[in-house]
Amino acid sequence: MDLNYTPEHKAFRAEVRSWLEANVPKERLPDFEMTREGFEAHRAWEAKMKEGDWGMVTWPKEYGGRGVDLIQWLIFEEEYYRIGAPGRVNQNGIFLLGPTVMEFGTPEQKARILPAMASGEQIWAQAWSEPQAGSDLAGVRATAELDGDEYVLNGHKIWSSRAALADWAFGLFRAPGTERHKGMSLILFPLNAPGVRVDPIRRIDGKPAFAEIILENVRAPVTNRLGDEGQGWHICMATAGFERGLMLRSPARYQVAAEKLAKLYQANKMTAPVSARDAVLQAWMDSEAYALSIYRTASRLIAGGSIGAEASTNKIFWSEMDIALHRAALSLLGAKAELMPSAPEAADVGDWLDGYLFSLAGPIYAGTNEIQSNIIAERMLGMPRA
Amino acid sequence: MDFNFSEEQIMMSDVLREFLTAECTMGELRKQIASDVPRDETRWAKLAEMGLFTVLLPEDAGGLGLAEQDFVLLAEAAGYANLPEALIEHAGVAAPLLAALAPNHELVAKAAAGEVTLIAGDPATSYLPNVDSADALLLWDGKSVHLVPSSAVEAVRQESVDPLRRLFKVTWTPMDTTRLSGDNSNAWAQAINRATLFHAAHCLGAAQRCIDMGVDYTKDRNQFGKPIGSYQAVKHLLARAQVKIEFAKPVVYAAAAYSEPGTFVDARVSHAKIAATEAAEAAARASIQVQGAMGYSWEVDVHFFLKRVLSLTYAWGGPEFHLSRIGKRVFELQLGPDATFGAA
Numbered sequence: 001m002d003l004n005y006t007p008e009h010k011a012f013r014a015e016v017r018s019w020l021e022a023n024v025p026k027e028r029l030p031d032f033e034m035t036r037e038g039f040e041a042h043r044a045w046e047a048k049m050k051e052g053d054w055g056m057v058t059w060p061k062e063y064g065g066r067g068v069d070l071i072q073w074l075i076f077e078e079e080y081y082r083i084g085a086p087g088r089v090n091q092n093g094i095f096l097l098g099p100t101v102m103e104f105g106t107p108e109q110k111a112r113i114l115p116a117m118a119s120g121e122q123i124w125a126q127a128w129s130e131p132q133a134g135s136d137l138a139g140v141r142a143t144a145e146l147d148g149d150e151y152v153l154n155g156h157k158i159w160s161s162r163a164a165l166a167d168w169a170f171g172l173f174r175a176p177g178t179e180r181h182k183g184m185s186l187i188l189f190p191l192n193a194p195g196v197r198v199d200p201i202r203r204i205d206g207k208p209a210f211a212e213i214i215l216e217n218v219r220a221p222v223t224n225r226l227g228d229e230g231q232g233w234h235i236c237m238a239t240a241g242f243e244r245g246l247m248l249r250s251p252a253r254y255q256v257a258a259e260k261l262a263k264l265y266q267a268n269k270m271t272a273p274v275s276a277r278d279a280v281l282q283a284w285m286d287s288e289a290y291a292l293s294i295y296r297t298a299s300r301l302i303a304g305g306s307i308g309a310e311a312s313t314n315k316i317f318w319s320e321m322d323i324a325l326h327r328a329a330l331s332l333l334g335a336k337a338e339l340m341p342s343a344p345e346a347a348d349v350g351d352w353l354d355g356y357l358f359s360l361a362g363p364i365y366a367g368t369n370e371i372q373s374n375i376i377a378e379r380m381l382g383m384p385r386a
Numbered sequence: 387m388d389f390n391f392s393e394e395q396i397m398m399s400d401v402l403r404e405f406l407t408a409e410c411t412m413g414e415l416r417k418q419i420a421s422d423v424p425r426d427e428t429r430w431a432k433l434a435e436m437g438l439f440t441v442l443l444p445e446d447a448g449g450l451g452l453a454e455q456d457f458v459l460l461a462e463a464a465g466y467a468n469l470p471e472a473l474i475e476h477a478g479v480a481a482p483l484l485a486a487l488a489p490n491h492e493l494v495a496k497a498a499a500g501e502v503t504l505i506a507g508d509p510a511t512s513y514l515p516n517v518d519s520a521d522a523l524l525l526w527d528g529k530s531v532h533l534v535p536s537s538a539v540e541a542v543r544q545e546s547v548d549p550l551r552r553l554f555k556v557t558w559t560p561m562d563t564t565r566l567s568g569d570n571s572n573a574w575a576q577a578i579n580r581a582t583l584f585h586a587a588h589c590l591g592a593a594q595r596c597i598d599m600g601v602d603y604t605k606d607r608n609q610f611g612k613p614i615g616s617y618q619a620v621k622h623l624l625a626r627a628q629v630k631i632e633f634a635k636p637v638v639y640a641a642a643a644y645s646e647p648g649t650f651v652d653a654r655v656s657h658a659k660i661a662a663t664e665a666a667e668a669a670a671r672a673s674i675q676v677q678g679a680m681g682y683s684w685e686v687d688v689h690f691f692l693k694r695v696l697s698l699t700y701a702w703g704g705p706e707f708h709l710s711r712i713g714k715r716v717f718e719l720q721l722g723p724d725a726t727f728g729a730a
Contacts, residue, residue: 001388001391001392001455001639001643002387002388003640003727005387005727009387078723078724079723081723082724252723255721255723259721262717262721277713280716281713284712285657285712288637290633292389292636292637292639293632293635293636295389295636296635299388299390303390313629313632317632373618373622373626374621374625376628376629377622378621380625381597381601381628382605383604383615383616383620384613384615385616
């Protein structure tokens with residue numbers, strides 16, 4: 001065990017920092033979940049990052065990455081959040097579908113999908129959940145019927161983040177007549193294909209940030225199937241592992257938030273409730289614990305280990321930390337706690353309310369915390385299945 | 387940057403785990419409580435034979451000259467077995483403290499061999515454990531460390547929550563002849579951090595044992611025609627406690643990577659203690675809860691682990707002491723993602 005960065009790590013950090021300092025837009029970009037304008041501004045930022053090969057640093061060079069290890073990815077993320085660079089509009093692509101393509105894709109698929117993903121040319125949405133298949137994902141009913149060398153897709157997908165503005169979706173479908181975990185395939189389709197209708201859904205924060213997708217006889221070539229026919233469930237579980245394991249929520253996000261919270265506390269110390277110090281310190285401790293945990297996992301993976309069911313502990317931990325951290329901030333704001341960012345009086349504190357409302361989604365998306373608890377109990381602790 | 391323990395470190399703790407599984411069973415610990423002996427001399431002698439007392443001592447004094455990260459998994463293994471003997475207090479704290487201040491003192495080599503037992507503490511602020519099996523005490527008078535024979539202090543047993551961690555009120559008079567030379571304050575700060583860190587690791591081990599006992603019970607116990615472990619309400623109690631353990635571990639291990647006291651390291655160590663004691667208490671309580679009335683009975687073993695965790699929570703500084711050290715780091719040093727491993 002040696003918790004010191006190597007000279008290479010330090011040089012990498014310096015390189016990331018100087019590129020970001022020179023290139024991160026000085027003005028905050030408009031919200032990518034509200035308008036096409038904001039979405040396209042973020043797409044342009046992804047293209048800018050691709051110019052410096054910063055789109056997804058862990059990917060091999062041939063796919064638009066830099067082939068660096070997970071510790072360097074963490075360093076990249078730290079610098080990215082530290083400077084307050086724009087949110088990643090393609091996060092479902094780069095953090096979920098990307099690693100899945102890397103593992104299950106054909107060489108042709110890798111060459112076709114990954115570089116366009118790294119440059120923001122194709123922005124991805126996930127199309128797994130259905131009105132009757134949420135936590136019980138094996139209940140998916142949408143079908144993919146083979147017709148020559150094309151699939152005909154039919155069904156109803158829902159809760160797809162950013163689908164209203166995205167270009168492509170990766171969906172979970174089943175062969176007609178199959179049941180539960182068998183017969184499913186992961187199939188990619190353009191969201192502007194004939195027969196696709198996307199209707200935005202407003203979240204509790206008012207943003208039209210997720211959507212339902214209705215598919216009626218949508219045609220997709222078999223070359224858009226990822227992995228083998230019927231391997232869909234297996235691939236989805238691997239994707240979910242990436243999602244919970246390391247990349248969906250990088251620790252730097254919370255460390256930056258904890259730092260802001262500590263500053264907020266110091267600025268409001270005289271009027272702060274007595275419980276505030278403990279909540280601030282707890283938020284800092286949790287953000288550090290999460291970071292240390294991810295570094296430990298990264299070290300294990302670099303040494304040849306793998307991520308197992310313990311990934312489910314991550315999702316519970318960061319989602320609850322995020323809520324507690326934002327609640328602590330609101331408790332320091334007094335009357336301003338309820339102001340939206342657009343309120344004249346909100347100044348720069350309205351983001352805490354925005355962040356709090358968003359944090360409430362954390363225990364739900366990417367597999368509810370109750371499902372994660374089941375996974376921990378059954379696969380980590382070996383408790384009997386229901 | 388490598389967060390992995392070495393094969394040697396893992397092997398050493400595996401050896402201790404195997405030994406304790408065989409020779410530190412809860413059945414034996416119950417007999418030990420009933421007979422009210424200061425310690426199990428056979429077990430203590432075997433811990434010495436295994437060389438565990440030499441880990442943190444300098445090579446000149448017959449030690450291995452290793453560091454905190456080489457001892458932390460041993461403390462965790464001790465916690466998993468609820469080891470009552472003063473492995474942490476003697477080998478993790480007091481003997482290395484004496485070695486730091488008086489490297490050539492004859493007691494250092496004797497401590498390494500297990501011929502004498504040393505216990506350190508500040509009698510003004512805490513009750514000292516295991517004084518009745520100690521030959522000499524390393525006592526803090528607020529400015530300096532003193533080496534005092536146990537026979538020269540008055541020690542009054544205080545009945546306390548953990549029947550396997552015997553506490554004493556120590557009364558003594560600091561004298562020039564007992565005062566040790568050297569950089570006392572730094573050595574004492576290091577002793578505080580080591581005690582805190584190793585007790586945190588002990589609690590990690592205890593926490594996992596509580597979960598494991600709870601899981602075993604829920605597999606065997608049937609209600610409504612099924613093992614109770616198949617019900618989500620039961621599963622989630624244990625799963626949630628396991629989450630706390632998983633996020634205490636990296637903090638404890640990271641804290642073990644440092645030796646020199648200072649605001650940054652002190653906070654990491656204190657964080658380890660807070661996270662590990664909270665995880666362990668949560669695990670013990672979840673374990674008691676899933677075992678129902680049985681879990682609350684003296685006959686089931688979980689309560690011994692809960693009691694050790696309670697006892698260690700208040701040893702070497704309670705939660706407020708540690709929280710204030712964390713506050714110092716948070717409000718005085720650089721924060722942010724580039725400062726996880728120290729100021730950039």
